[in-house]
Amino acid sequence: MKKIKVLSIFGTRPEAIKMCPLVKELDKHEEIENIVCVTGQHRQMLDQVLDIFQVIPDYDLKLMKDKQTLTTITTDVLISLEKLLPEIKPDLVLVHGDTTTSASAALASFYQQIPVGHVEAGLRTYDIYSPFPEEMNRKIISQITELFFAPTENNKKNLEKENIYKNIFVTGNTVIDAFQYTVKENYQFKNNVLKEIDFDNSRIVLMTAHRRENLGKPLENICKAVKRIVENNKDIQIVYPVHLNPAVRETVFEILGNEERIYLTDPIDVEDMHNVMSRSFLVMTDSGGLQEEGPHFGIPVVVLRTETERPEAVEAGTVQVAGVREEEIYTIVNRLLNDREAYQKMARAVNPYGDGHASERITEEIIKWSKIHV
Ligand code: UD1
Ligand code: UDP
DSSP states (O other), X not given: OOOEEEEEEEOSHHXXXXXXXXXXXXXXXXXXXXXXXXXXXXXXXXXXXXXXXTOOOSEEOOXXXXXXXXXXXXXXXXXXXXXXXXXXXXSEEEEETTOHHHHHHHHHHHHTTOOEEEXXXXXXXXXXXXXXXXXXXXXXXXXXXXXXXXXXXXXXXXHHHTTOOTTEEEOOOHHHHHHHXXXXXTOOOOXXXXXXXXXXXXXXXXXXXXXXXXXXXXXXXXXXXXXXXXXXXXXXXXXXXXXXXXXXXXXXXHHHTTOTTEEEESOOOHHHHHHHHHTOSEEEEXXXXXXXXXXXXXXXXXXXXXXXXXXXXXXXXXXXEOOSOHHHHHHHHHHHHHOHXXXXXXOOOOOTTOSSOHHHHHHHHHHXXXXXXX
């Protein structure tokens, strides 16, 4: 039997969390030769995920640099893949979402005329500077893509608005598949700070913030709002695993570094993360992934951005976009902490992102496609 060669390329934490369940699924099918290449755009934060899922990449481009820029990541990925792709000769390259690794890997594949499958296709804010550069990255990927794996019907409609009609499959989001590997009932935390928290008798606010467009003033505003929220709500504790980007850490540690009941940790592994989220009272975040995860657990999510490409949970009422001004963030979060009715309205588990079988659907479509095209 001729096997179809599927090469998954990813490089950052969120891509890995959402691609590993798919890599595991592809592995189950003997008609597929399942190859993984990580760019290493992230290092520690990527390796944390690979360890949890026990995915060992076939190729590691080891690209992360301390002060990498969008240009250096892009050119490093292009140059490395220009050499590697002709060696591997994949029938299909899979990329995920909207990172610079994903856009560059799609472009590198296009240069070798290798078809691309885009996992998490069709998300849009219609503002190319927010999120930056992710909105443009995913638009570029859409121009190159052969197989579109859209998490929701709404994502499919976004593609259709851009006159893309062929090969769009609504699959759900693979992040929901990831929970099967990470969420456990009697979970024992590994992180020392999390080990000490009494989740049953305190209200935990889980937060993350790292986006490029929030660096500087917006992140300062966010941190100042958090400081006020904690001062005014004596029963809450903030858990904030801080991204390893020095530009993020500098601001966050300066403003929140010495505050009581604010726990700043290094990035925690995805098992700890999903289990702390499922036990939290509220999530505050500028991350994309957390906006999909909170609703699954029925935990309200306050988005520290001016827009979102994930309107499904906003429409369902469990996600609220707060913006990046101190006063607005303070008011919205303070209300959720003190107004039971407002909180209850948001704290409902909704599941616009699928049933945990997205990876199976994607694999099935790849196999069907390969029978005609490979
Ligand atoms: C990238 C993605 C963003 C995604 C985020 C997930 C782009 C343009 N951005 O942004 O879409 O939301 O990842 O976290 O692709 N660092 C480490 N160790 C790590 C990871 C990062 O030290 O494991 C530090 C390095 O100094 C690195 C810096 O963080 O230079 C920034 O990393 P980079 O991947 O360039 O940007 P992110 O903000 O992480
Ligand atoms: N996450 C994690 N550890 C952390 C922070 C986040 O495992 O310390 C997970 C989180 O649960 C989600 C993903 O990382 O699955 C989100 O990634 P990130 O915020 O880096 O990127 P984004 O989703 O914004 O692209």
